[in-house]
Amino acid sequence: MTPQGVTIAHPDCLYIGGQWVPAHSGRAIELVSPDTEQVVARVAEADEADMDAAVAAARAAFDHGSWPVTAPAERVAAFRRMVDHLRARVPELAAAWTAQMGGLASFAGPMHGGSVMVLDQIAGFAERFAFVEQRPSMGAAVGLVAYEPVGVVAAIAPWNGPFGIMANKVAYALLSGCTVIMKPSPETPLEAYIIAEAAEAAGIPPGVVNLVCGHREASDHLVCNAGVDKVSFTGSTVAGQRIASVCGSRIARCTLELGGKSAAIVRDDFAIADAAKMLTGTITMMSGQVCAMLSRVIVPRRRHDELADAIAAEMKQVVIGHSDDPATQLGPLAMKRQLERVEMYVQEGRKSADLVTGGNRPAAMNRGYFMEPTLFANVSNTSRIAQEEIFGPVLSLIPADDEEDAIRIANESRFGLNGSVLTHDADAAYRIGRRIRTGGFGQNGLRMDFGLPFGGFKQSGIGREGGPEGFMAYLELKTMLLDAMPTAL
Template identity: 70%
Template structure:
C-alpha cells in the first residue's frame, strides 16, 4: 500500500520514506525528508527520503558490486531486453499516475501531462529497441593481424542525474541507455521532482532487475556533489544547468571519468521576410509558454529584420495578452505556474534587468487574478541588445527578447554570438533557405518554423550547452567503451 500523507493525490508510491539501494527499500541514513511543494498552491503535497553522503556511498557500492560481480553486464542483450520490456509494461500501466505526479510537483498542465508521461515511456522503449538491435561485436579490416574485432562494452557504473522540468522522460532515457548496454545505475532525481524516479524504481523491482543494478537516492546539492566525486562512478549522465555542468565536468576531468552533459541554452529563432508577423506571433507565443518557458532548448531570442520589429512585436504582444494564465488542473489554462519560488524570483530579477536595457512591450508582472502560486505573465521585450544579460543568459521562464538586425548575415552572426548552442529555428517558407542558414548556425539542433526535436535522433549542444549527445545510436554510444582486439585467425565472435 502507498504511504498516506507522503504522496500527492492520485500518486501511489509505496515507499517514499525510503531509498532503493542494493535491491532493498531502506531508511535514509540522514533520517530527514524532502518536502514537495505545489507551485499552484504553495502547499506541501508530499515528501520523500533525503539521502546524505553515506547513502550516496552505499548506492555506489551496490552498483559497483552489481557491475563487477553481478549477472547484469554478463547477460545477453536479449536477456536484458526481456527484463526491460517488463519495466516498460509496468511504466505504461502507471502513466496516469506519472502525469499526476508531474502536475503536482512542477505545475505542468494537466492537459499536457498525459502526453509527457507517454513520451517518457516511448523513449524508454525506443532506446531499448535501438540497443537490442545494435551489433556489439564488429569485425573490421586490419593490417596488424589476421583478424580484428571491435567490442562495444558497458562503461560501468552510471550516475544518472535528471532535472525537474521533464523528470520522467529524461530519467527513463538515461536508464534505458544504461541498462540495455549492461551498465548499472544510481538514479539521482531532482529534489523538486523525485516521484517519477520512485515509480521507475518500483518498475525495476517488479520486473526482477537484479539487486544493485538500479539504485535510487534523492538528495540536495551537497550529497549530489559527493555522488559525482565518488571514484566508484565511471560515468555521469547529467541534464541541468550549465553552472552545475561546469562543476561536474571539472570533477570528471580531475579523475578522467566519462560524462554526458546536456546543459542550458539561449536559442535563437531567425525570422525571414517571407514569414508573416501573424504566423510569427502564434508560433512564438505557443513556444515561449511551453512548460512556462522552462525548456533548455527554448527559442528565447527572436532575431528580426529591423524594419519589421514593431509589426512583429505588436502581433506577439496581442497573442500574449490572450494567453489564459491559471492553475495547472484547469483545462482552459494555457500558461501554468513556474516550478518553484526561487524560479519565479529568478525570472522576475531578469525582467527587472530587462526594463533597464530594453523596451518592455507586454507582461512582466504577476497576474492579479491569482493570489497564490508561482505565476508570471508571458513577457516580451523589444530593442534588445544581444550583449545584454536578458539576451545572453538563460532565464528559464516565459520571457522572449526581440533583437533587430539589418540583414541575414547579421542575423546569423547574432544567433552565433552566444556561449550556448543547443537549439534554434529559421522562420521561413523556403526549406532551402532554412537548410542553408541552419548549416551556418552553431547549434546542436535547428528546425524550420519552430522548436523541433526527435528523440530518436541525437540531441545535445555546442559550446556551453553540453558535451555529447542523447538519443538514437549516438546516445547509446555514450554508455559504451570500445575495445579493439587482434587475433591470428578469424574466430566465432559473440
C-alpha cells in the same frame, strides 16, 4: 505522503542494492505545489552515507554481478518488462509531474505517453546495435571491435522533464550493461521512484538500479565518489562546469546536457501574424522552462515593431491558471526561487530594453508561482536578457539589418543547443541551419525528436543523448586482434 492519483510504495525509503531502505539522515524532502504553495508529498532525503551505499551496491553489481555480461537480447527483454510497467502508470507519471512542477494536466498525459514510446524505440535500437563488430585488420587474421559497458553510472536529472530525461538515461545505461544510480532533482523525485519500482517489478538484479534523492552537498559527494565511472547530467551550465571539473580530475567519463539561449530567425516570407502565434505558443510551453526554448527572436529591423505589437496582442490573450485546469495555457513556474529568478531578469531587462507587455505576477493569482508572459523589444544581443538563460516565459525581440546579421546575432552566444528559422523555403532553412552553431535546428518552430541525437555545442554541453548514437556515451571500445574467429560469435 504522495499527491492524489500517485501511489508510491515506499516514499520514506531509498532503493539501494535491490532493497527499500530508510535514509541514513532520517530526514525527508518536502515537495511543494507551485499552484498552491502547499506541501503535496514527502520523500526520504539521502545524505553522503546513502550516496556511498548506492555506489557500493552499483559497484558490486557491475564488478561481480551478472548484468554486464548478460546477453544483449536478455537485457532488452528485461528492459521491455520495465517499459510495460511504466506504460501502465502513465496516468500516475502525469499526475506526479503536474503536482510537483506545475506542468499542465492537459499536456501531461500525452507528454508521458510519448516518453514511454521513446523507451520502446530505444529498446529497438538496442536490438539492432552491434555490440561486437568484425573489422579488416593488417595486424591479425581477425580484428574485432567490442563495445563494452562503461561501468557505474550516476544519472542526474533536472526538475523540468524529470521522467523522460531520467528514463532515457536509465534506458541507455541498462541496455549497454551498466549499473546506474538515479539522482533526481529534490523538487521532482516521484518519477524516479516509479522507475525504481518498474525495475523491481521487472526483476532487474539487485544493485543494477538504485535511487537516492538528496540536496546539493550529497549530490556533489556522489559525483566525487571514485566508484562512479560516468556521470550523465542534465541541468544548468554552472552545475555542469562543476561536474566536468570533478570528472576531469580523475578522468571519469561525463555527458553534459546543459543550458541554452536559442534563437529563432524570422524571414520575410513568414507572415507576422503566424510568427506571433507560433512564438507566443512556444515561450509559454512549460512556462518557458525548456532548455531548448526559443527565447531570442531575430527579426528584420523594418518588421520589428509590427512583430512586437502582434506578439503582445497574442500574449494578452494567454489564459493563466492552475495547472489542473483544462483551460489553462500558462501554468506556474516550478518553484519560488525560479519565480524570483525570472523577476530578477525582468528588472534587468527594464534597464536596457523596452518592456512591451507582461513582467508582473498576475493580479488575480495571489498564491502560487505565476508570471505573465513577457515580451522585451529592441533588445541588444549583448544584454543579460539576451545572453543568459532565464528559464521562464520571457521573450527577447532583437532587430537585425539583414540575413547575414541575423546569423551573426544567433551565433553570438556562449550557448549552442537549439535554433530555428521561420520560413516556407526549405532550401533557405537548410542553408541557414548549417551556419548556426547549435546541436539542433528546426524549420518553423521548436522541434525536437528524442529518437535522434540531442545535445549542444559550446557551453550547452558535451556528448549526445537519443538515437542509436546515445549508446556511445555508455560504452567503451575495445579492439581485439585474434588469430581466428572465436566460436562464441
